[in-house]
Amino acid sequence: MTRTLNFSSGPAVLPEQVLRRAQTALWDLDGSGIGILEHSHRGPEFGRVLERAESLIREVGGIGDEYAILFVTAGATHHFAMVPQNFLTPTTTADYCHTGVWSGKAIEEARRSGTVHVACSSEPDFATVPREIQWSAAPVYCHYTSNETIYGTQWAAPPSLAPAPLVCDASSDIFSRPLDLTNHGLIYAGAQKNLGPSGISLVIARKDFVETGTTNLSPLAQYRTFAREQSMHNTPNTFAIFVIAEVVAWIRDQGGLAEIGERNRRKAALLYDVLDQSRAWKAHAAPGSRSQMNITFRGATPELEAQLLARAEERGMSGLKGHRSVGGMRASLYNAFPEAGVVALVQLLDDVERDGHSRPRPSGR
Structure with a gap:
């Protein structure tokens, strides 16, 4: 069978060897006689999958222990709401860089929780990444979208001189180049571009930043819950985490x-x-x-x-x-x-x- 050249923006192309490994694991995970879709999330077999996924992400991304690796059963759009719900209040301000449709949706959602200051914008045509940024005096975080899939723009490097922790939507370029964690409090990324299947997102969150979030939310709406319970407060997307581990292992093996x-x-x-x-x-x-x-x-x-x-x-x-x-x-x-x-x-x-x-x-x- 000849594979179609898949230029889709996501869900998107995955390495062939990952697809074949997943095909095998659907029937039998590592000789257990049970497929990955059937294994208990509390069992030792999936425990090893979860541990491997986190270990590989840390190794390939150069991510230290000051950051938590979280797997959230949702896409990136979920974090448009989850970030401000955790960190923004009616009496505080968050800064947002507006570079396209997805950053615009994040801004719209954040305004439900508190004040949003648009620190820079590439409106109306969204053909460039802004060169000048006017941060507000005391934001609780500074949000940007590292790559905009619709207009085809990308930050060559994270925004500089931010007066608060950076929060990044890295859904479409996560692990596509060396990861710069400087000044980042949290990075979130839907998996279906470069990491795996849809329906799950990877979050790289600085542990001290996560603890600044509100406690006046359901536990499942708090990043600290995922950090404290290793993404196991409820049943995670076991198959997606397995595929993410395989994709990151492939990245490692490619150099x-x-x-x-x-x-x-x-x-x-x-x-x-x-x-x-x-x-x-x-x-x-x-x-x-x-x-x-x-x-x-x-x-x-x-x-x-x-x-x-x-x-x-x-x-x-x-x-x-x-x-x-x-x-x-x-x-x-x-x-x-x-x-x-x-x-x-x-x-x-x-x-x-x-x-x-x-x-x-x-x-x-």
Whole structure:
């Protein structure tokens, strides 16, 4: 069977060896005679899975004991509410960097809990990451979205000089490059881009920051509950945690985050180079703010875009249509996406441009 080239923004492509390992474990986990879906979350077999997942995340991410590793059975959108509910009150302020749709949703949710100060914004076109940030005087935390999947922008480094712990939505670029934990109180990430299946999120939370959260919430709504009880207050998503462990082990075996980051840089550069030199296609994000995970672009005409999508399907490519809110095209190049797939897309872009947009190219191609 030939696998389709999956450019989906998430759920997204996973390493083949992880899928095959999961296939085996569904029937029999490590010779136990019981599949991972059937094992008790309180049993020793899953206990070893959970311990392995945390150990691998710490090893690959370079994460010290001052941080707790949490597995929350929810997607990243859940944390848009959970973060302010834990740390923001009607009498305090949180700072938010607004760089696109997802940060906008986080801001909207935070305003239910307290005052939100928008420290920077790349409105209206969201083509750049803001260079200047005006932090408020005494925020309880400073939130940013490290990579915006819809507009295709990414922070090259975390925001600087924040006057409070950083909180990061890293859903679409977690473990895609070396992890910088400097000044971070909490990082949350839906798993379905670079870590595993949907329905679970990884949280990397500084233990002292977690303890500053309110206690006036249900235990399941408090990060401290997950930290104190090793994500076992209730039944966790056992299969998803198993897959996350396998994905992080794959990252380690590929050479770690430095090697993965270089691969991702190289893959993205192949595609951006073609877009920048083309007369038929144009990248949305400005140089210096471009995502290595989600490359968004438009065709010169709607007809050209339609032709690209039709021919992509013929060539075994899926998931290139842009988000419904903005249209256009989007190629998501997550960790497990092969470089050969980018080369195939580049060839397709060339072919569609040649056949449907015959004006001469600029020199340098």
